[in-house]
Amino acid sequence: MTSKTTQVWLGAAVLAASLVHASSASAQEPGLTDKTIKIGMFSPLSGANMAYGFDVVNAAKMYYDKVNKEGGVHGRTIELVVEDDRCNANDLVSAVKKLVEQDQVFMLNGGSCSAAAVAAKDYVVRSKIPWVMLNASADGALYPPTDYIFGAYSISQYAVGGSVVDFGKQHLKAKKIGYINHDDAYGAWNLEAAQATAKELGVDLAVESINPNITDVTAPLIKLRAANPDMIAITTYAKPAALIIKKAHELGITKPIVLAVTGTANVSQLVDNVGSKDALKNFYVQDVLADVPGGSKIKWVYDMYKENYPDLASKPDHPQAYMPYGIAPAMSVVKALKDAGPNPTREKVAEALRTQKFDSGVMAGPIEFGPNDRAAQESTIYLKFDGNQQTLVPGSFQSRWKYKG
Amino acid sequence: MRDKTAAVLPRSEADLPGLSARSSVPLGRVALLALAVATLALLPFAVTGYVLYIANLLLVFVVLCLGLHLVIGESGQFALAHAAFYGIGIYTSGLAGNAFGWPFPLSMLLAGLVAGAVGVVIGAVALRMRDIYLALATFAFGEAMQWVFLNWDQVTGGPNGLRISPARLGAFEILSDRQAYPVVVVMTVLMLLLTILISRSRLGRSFRAVRESEVAAMAMGIPVRRAKITAFGLSAFFAGVAGSMFATFSTYIHPDSLGFQTTILVLTMIVVGGLGSIAGAVGGAIVFGLISEFLRQTPSYQEIIYGLILIGFMMYAPRGLFAFIRDKVGGGTRG
């Protein structure tokens, strides 16, 4: 075949394709029958970022199971289709498109990785599908607000960074804060709020931004030591955080250290990794759950996990630290479906979500959306941690960052 | 990688089904091509937008593979900075659309040219090296570019990523994979034809002469250095165009997707397809892209399976997918 005929063929194909438009107009809402309602979930279920999503999905699943056992929502059983998004933008978009176009789900409940989740933003808004995120902060998809995307069920990064600074100023009386964040999306968001809050409170900020893959944290800490701050705030992930705390101890830094929730995945492992409880003499962790891990308020979540996944629960490191974060998003979905009435449409559900407010009992603050606010959870608690005991620090500490639309 | 690289690469032309033999074209190949064309043409009528998204993505990888084929497969120069040029293409066309509202054919051309120009500059420096040194220098350049994408906040949006506004042509806006598909297909076919043209031209012959033996090429009067830089620049041009194709159906780009693993993925595709053949580059991209998408359905074991597939291919199908099938089926002859 010559190239000319190929071109003719393709010309015809292109013409034909452009004449036909996507025909998706159907009388019935997709994913909805009298007896069932189909929800699409996606999260990293494999690879390096599996810890951010695998058990979060399991937690949401067990909550949906419970709802189904109690008769479902308006008599409809919730059916789940779960996809692996690998925490990667291309794969996440392909998971979302598969759920929406192939599996015809009614709505979406997924996303545990912020930068990747932002990639699906425009598609979801164009398709007018309600999307309740899992534990992704994904502030990039929440600001500017849209009618269909709801997230930050664990915490908004803007709240993380601002609240740490407020805590430093109010509780630790810090005038100058050494602030270590990542050079990624998370880091950019929490730093923006930290700077806004610091400005308002008259606090000085000495910032060191590091790559999550860094292996030697000496340089940033030596620089921070030279800047002589009154406290050090760390908003990195668990691994760099442990390295930083350990190195700070080795370098003789005795100022208080506050570790943001981004790095607190497993505090007992943190003690092992830091190697010495002396390093934690003056140490605070930020948390976003209603209680200390395993505490009485959220014990039911861990019990439910054991009951639903006995095999997994017997494996090491399970449930994974972020597991309880899956509950609030699932509650939010169920509540929105209930509020949308016996004949839900995507529009009605999105509308219900836009004004939703309830207390999950699992997270530190209420799940609450407002006219300009698509970030569900913005409250944090602070715990003093000495290597064995976590004690709650009383008081409420808020970010001063505001979205300027 | 020194002398061996050249010796074991398949002698290219006879390896390209349907492209080499000018006199008589076997019927089977015509049928195969017709089938491919028909599939591409009919796909939008048969499948969902999700499948078209996958198709678009695969075709982007086809063009990426064609580009890497030119520099590695045809010219034997192990350049490993493909993701960087791909990224330059995405950001260039994205910014041209975002900031100036350029019509997409123009921003596509611009994306290719900018990537190609950077490629020529880098090539002029890097191609003084050969073999492993070239591979590693270009690898370092790729990593450095990823850092630039992540830290040049004012231009690339840095860690926030860059939102890409819909591709435009006059009043027409591409808002879905279905609308983007014809554009992506046409571009892929154009780039495929361009690859074939290059491969069959004097330029292509000089590339292969350089690959087989630089000394001999020099003796034949081929300007070796210029040929290498041209191949590298062309490969960057292809990657840039691939990036602009990606920008027609994507709304967002983040530096995370532009690291060494993307370069390695493209390299894996052309090796598994069959290094040195255009059909191999195309087939490798499609087969490996599909494998990756199917593996998403078996989360817990996918890394192990993927690794075993790679090892298995290298152990039992060393000359690539097509050579393997041809040998097993027993039809066709090898050059």
Added chain:
Amino acid sequence: MTLDVAFLFLQQGIASGLIVGSVYALLALAIVVIFKTSEVPNFSQGEMVMAAGYIALYLLVFQSLPLWIVMPATILAAFAGAALFRRLILNQVARANGSPVNLVIATLGLSYVLRGFVRQTGFGDTPRSFPPVVEPESILIGQASVTTLDLVILATAIVVMAAFFWMFKYTKTGRAMRAVGMNPKAARLVGVDLTRIHMIVWGLSGGISAVAALLISPKVLMTADMGSIVTLGFAAAIVGGFTSLPGAVVGGFLIGIIENLVGLFITSRAIVLAPFLAIMLVLVIRPQGLFGGRVEIKKV
């Protein structure tokens, strides 16, 4: 920045750089020894370190074995694993007679398999460590603060490298390895068993990886993805010339120091960029690396 501070930064940068650099040097050595004999840049080197680290973790923490058993056992296991991979997998890949890049892709495949396997155990996600070989105590050298563990790491790395050079230079196996590196065909003609030499080379590379794992796991923390640290080993190898063992060592120290100085004097953001700039700079000025041999032109 005052002169005092700058001087302190300089001391600390060099001290920390030498220590972390000694680990990069070990990794670079493991990479170069394989490359020298078989021209394969081993993409699974980082995962070999990672796997060895997890073997040590398993024996030390979960089986509660003493360190004097765990260390040799880990090194032995890594030696055997790497040698077997060469014998069972790469031999077949080489025999299959594709492009040399096939060997590289096969090592890439191994890296996926190892990572996937460690993740299957359930221990791959949370960053972990095991008790270090010595308790780290801070000490000051000049104004630079280092720990006793740092010094042990540096010393061990130097001892291992010295032993390795000695073996390469003065033992029969070492000479055979060098012969294979220079001209495999000729080496075979004079009676060198290529398969055996390749196995030993891979085994040694695995052994060095295990030593590196034992030294650094408590320092950099283990996850299934800790293998990415090998990028710095590659950077060190390149700066040193990629075919030169002393070059790899010098490259390791250089990369460590550059990384720290860039972090201290320029910006922490650029720490990860520093190795790549170093690679490009060195290669542009000296295309064969600092210690690499002359670049030969391809023969007809």
